[in-house]
Amino acid sequence: MTEQITDKQVDEISASFSALELKLGSEIHNQFNQQRKAAFEQFLALGLPTTKNEEWRYTNISPLFSGKTNFEPETLTANLDSSILGEVSFEDCKANVLVFINGKFAPSASSIHSPIHEVEILTLAQAEKKRVGAFDTYFGTVAKNDINAFQALNSAFATQGTFIYVPEGQTVELPIIIHHIADGNDAKTIAHPRNLFVLGKNSKATIVQTFASQGSNHVFTNSLTEVQVEEGASLELVIFQTEKENATQVNNTEINQLGNSHSNVTTITTGGKMVRNNLHIAVNGEYVEANLNGLYCLNSNRLVDNHTLVDHIEPNSQSNELYKGIADDKGTAVFNGKIFVKSIAQKTNAFQSNRNILLSPDATVNTKPQLEIFADDVRCTHGATTGAMDEEPMFYLRSRGLDEKTARAMLLHAFAQEVVEKINHAEIKQTLAAKIDALLGFESAS
């Protein structure tokens, strides 16, 4: 079902991998690095998915790997274009901020404010060196490399990223915002951010990851984030993807939730030439609540593909999923929402809804709810709609004096706002709401 990579590509990628191994030298045997070789082998075995693979049916990634591709770019001293951080910043919000350029940490643009007893925020390299217990325990445990070639690729090549550890019982007061800037000013690049977030028992944290790009050369970001949510912990995760048309992204987020924990994951995609999000939440405990919210706005001939999987492994838990999309011009959106309910997962409540608006006749939405339920005492619903904007509300607003453009922007704002409202953190929510309103051409009356 997947294609073996061409010999030429194998040679190139292997050469890059060897170069990396050489660079790591004696460090190759530490926790972080020892899994690389196996991951690389797994990547070669899995190969790159083609559109014949059901999971990649609408998302053709082979152009990414055609031509000379450097899988381990030299550490470029990239400078940030002056406006780039403005695109993703949360100005009114006091927060811990980390900036990565092409996957490399930029300390000068970053600042940590939260006290160390509340949360440890380190780069992976620092975490490994410092021998943080949680790092050793959880790194490489939440994500499995044998299913997804991109995860395997990340495990093989990733050298930098963020490690966040919230000790038991701690609430991190300030959000942690991680900006990933893909820089295509000098050359075609690939970045492999790798993150591990561990929320100890009964802890609470808000984490935001943004993705933006600069320059005109093609940039590909293959990111893998593992999140371990211990018993009773509460995670708010916001992913904001606003890259330009020179950027492609595969974003893998793997979350393992233990009993009585709560997660609220909101993915907002307003940019990027092609974005593929793989969000996987393992409900590995009872009385868990998992919320997955997504909003994607696309135009031109962009593609946004959200593949989600909620795996109800244990009974008595709940998941709620709301993904909404606005597709314009020749944009293509893909949604595949899987819900698995294991046979012992009785009393599972799983709700899924996908709503799409097509603003042009050439825009396309492919939506597929996929429920595999093996328990018999459950409540699972799914619904997907795709259509043009409803004419009745448009006429109503116009009959009150609003012109077509204003009425449309108002209705699109209302449509998108339902997802943005799901974000708990007030300032993060307001900032993102404003960015989306600007995109949709909506001006609030007040």
Added chain:
Amino acid sequence: MLSIQNLKANIGDKEILKGINLEIKPGEVHAIMGPNGSGKSTLASVLAGKSDYEVTEGSVTFNGLDLLDMDPEIRAREGIFLAFQYPVEIPGVSTTNFLKSAINEVRKHRGQDALDAVSFLKLMKEKMKLVEISQALLSRSLNEGFSGGEKKRNEVFQMAMLEPKLSILDETDSGLDIDALRIVANGVNMLKNENNATIVVTHYQRLLDYIVPDFVHVLYNGRIVKSGTKDLALELEEKGYDWIKAEADSELV
């Protein structure tokens, strides 16, 4: 104020309005009655500019301007208001929010200054009393979960805020109990003056006890087949529509 000349309109291939003639002067209340399927709501929708209908013949002049040439929002800004029979629900858009934008568009069109937040709120509070509608209801998503009476009161509230020259009430009484009817009618009556006009589209005579018409027209098969005073409405109440239908059909033979 409004002059409708030989108006014919289709929906798809079906001709609904088959030549309507109507003159409305400022200060007048005209009732349009008729059996189901006669074209009452179609007439209201065509005047408001709903694109489902295609005007095939005739003209409509509003204060000297060609109404049919105007987009719905321009008609609204010129002073036409349609109170919908089935007001649509719009989740995520509150009455307060959209109305503020709408009012300022109308004011801009009329060469008036936009209302700031404080003035707008003041105007709202004043008009809310007219139809006994609460601020809470106005801050919620438009018509979402509103009862029939609340929806209709919201329509009249908007009418009060926008101060139209010509109001078209499309079966405003449908689905209302006596109390709601009284409140809505009272609101409409309070807004009447010698400079504006009202078209009341209704199936039943009941509403006309409260909103007393100067003229009553009976619409049947896409044409106005009879016009009279409010006594005509009482006659219809008593005798039903059959005699009108018979009269009209015999004239065609």
